[in-house]
Amino acid sequence: MPSLTLLLESGVLVAAVLWAGLSIYVLAVQRRRDAAQATLDTAMAALREPTVRALPLADRMARVQPLLEDASRELVMRAVADDRTPPDAAAALEGYLIDRWGKDTLEQDASSHRTTRDKWRRITALQILFRFGHARRIELGAQAVHEPDADVASMALSLLGGSDHPDAVAVLLDALKRRQHPGSRIAVHLERSPQRLGERLRPLLADADPVVRRWAATLLGRYPDVDGLEGDLAVAARDPDPRVRKAAVQSLGQTGDQLAASTAVFLLDDPVPFVRAAAVRAIGALERDDLAEDVAARLGDRDWWVRFAAKECLESMGPDIWPMLVRLLDDPDRFVRNSAAEVFQNIGVLDSFIVMEAATADPTDQKVELLRRVAAAGGLRLTDSLLERAGTRLSARVRHLLSAIGLEHVGAA
């Protein structure tokens, strides 16, 4: 079939030409990239020279001008926006950027975008405006926050979060109320704001929108010195929205005292599991070991995550709570027994008992009985773990002790 042969022959020829052409193009693009980087490196090296650093801004700009004549706007913008560029070098490059292309171009770049290329320029322009404190930065930042594009909005939120301009916080709080972006994204930036937000967040606890109340309660955990905050958060802990209750009790755990503890105990019986789990963790954060009984009761909660939180909370309370744990070893709920044994193991009480008793020729009946109950509640793997932890020197004696009191293979409870 000559036509197939012709198709293949011509196809090979066309493909070979295309491959060669495209390869040359790729190499040319790479060379352009390298050249651009070399230009930038030269300019940066010049700006890092001690003699140049000592010069006034106008003179530094003049020094880089001949070096950057062939540089594209994007290249200079990238260098100015880059955090790794030292401030004095960035200032000279920014001066050069505005001198050559004009401030209006930079503001225009920061105000809108259509293509992905424009988007990159917009984000970089916003970074430059904020880095050098331009007058229109908050206005253009706010405009970007309201954009549907997640990348642009994300960068604007971040820049506003790092700004010490009072209006920056207003824009972030407004964005929180508009609910255009997930609250957690805005909260990340509100929390790292260099400004003190306690008094501005407090009225938001009474906002009509539960999402705003929730984030206000969460963020207030950072401001323990705000007068009357514990009382306000205790009120928020009785909010009809469970997310607000959870946030309030979390913040009470960070900032509160007596009222916080009583509120957390109250919320241990909340109908919503994640609120109960947060209340348990708040008690742990408040270091209220005297509330161990209340927390231990949650080991038998109907929700797994509440049980898990209770277990972690009890562990954080340390070895002093062991007498209370003993009572849980015979609980009818298997999870409660298992968890009590696990807490025994993790607070170190089990190991110290075993090691002490293994070293004793005549272990006391009371302690042997306790060991039997812990091992029965924890199961075979708990005993095996114990043997492995005891190490080669002690494991033989521990094994002997365990088998002597019938504990080695008690099986899972």
Place this chain on the structure above:
Amino acid sequence: MSVEFLTAGSIGLALVYLFAVAVAVVVMAVRRGGRREDPPADHDAMSESRFTIPVSLIVPVGGGADDADVDRTIDALLALNYPQLEVIVIADGPSASEPLNAGWWLEARELFYRAALPTAPVRMMYRSARDSRLLVVHKTPGTVADALNCGVNLARFRYVVVVEPGVTFDADALLRAVTSPLRDPAAVVGATSHIEITGTTLQRLRSIRSLMHSRVMWRSSGPALGPCDAVVVWRRDAVAQSGGFSSNAADPHLDLMVRLQTSATPGTRGLVVRTTEIFGQRRARSMVDHVRRTARWQAAALQAVASLVAAGPNTRVMLGHFFVAEVLTPCAQAWAILATVAGAAAGYWPWVDVVFAVVLLALGQAIVTCAALLLRGSVSHAPDARGLQRLLLLAPLEGFGIAAAAACARAAGFCVFVFSPRSRRAVDERTPSPAA
């Protein structure tokens, strides 16, 4: 119409289709021009914030894993720039956890957890006294999916990420990987990041092309399926509710991506995002490993396509993209070669045409690779000028060497899909019933 004419026509059609695909890809790549268009990410805020959702990192360690690789991976994971994380190593072999004991000061600990997903029994658990974020689990050997499910059971945090030993990455890798899910935690149940093969090897070209697919084909934030070499961030609750990773699937991750995006169960269905982020790098695999993996991936791709076809009209865009990239194009390539060989054997055309066909396909693949290298240049860790020259020259050779082996592997994967009852069961398991 003669058989000869039909065969020649089908070869011509396959070649025209492949040419059209290559041209479309090149045009898209050249239009982007290899420029850096991805917006700079702000990782500082995320890495310091208590609102950044914590992550459980699962490291499955099979019997054949290299101890040094496992150790390095754990070290790198614990050094990640991330506010709150835990590392769960699932050691499947009889002695896979032993080499870790000394270096990480492992202490046997019993840990009661919720076994939401059924797995092979756990034998022993160890907590590191050196870094309490590390948990090593020694379990009865099972499939990779079984190890992953065990890790999901033990995970304490909302997101789980599986990282295989041998992957190297920088401290911000996890922040890059979770950026997409953190932007919309309610809708996104999974997000894939690339793992790039390093060195000047032919396998690297494939991973560079895969990155290009993500940039030009999967750019929209709609439903997506991940690449072959990837790290996936999963939302743990969605994984648990969907029944976890399937041991019947050729690729448990790809299977789960399909299930989560086609599920009819409320609360389970969500979006998987294919990002253009590079999580890290790994060394090229041995040829045997590479071929085996290619075969498995082909079977997995066919399982995915079969399930997507059954899932209904909502997944058409995803199905279209995936079908073109993973099924139609390899089939067209295979057909062009096989039909030319058959025609030459039947005496329809000379044997030199077979050589032309092979050279044409190799050059076609090289053209697509050139486009991929153009785009790769805009991202960090791009090959330098010398490396780029070498890769450009290697590109046509890929068609003669590794692609032939890959074609055989793909054919094997196809046979596995068609003839293996386990493979069909995997499709049946995830196909939603009409009632649902």
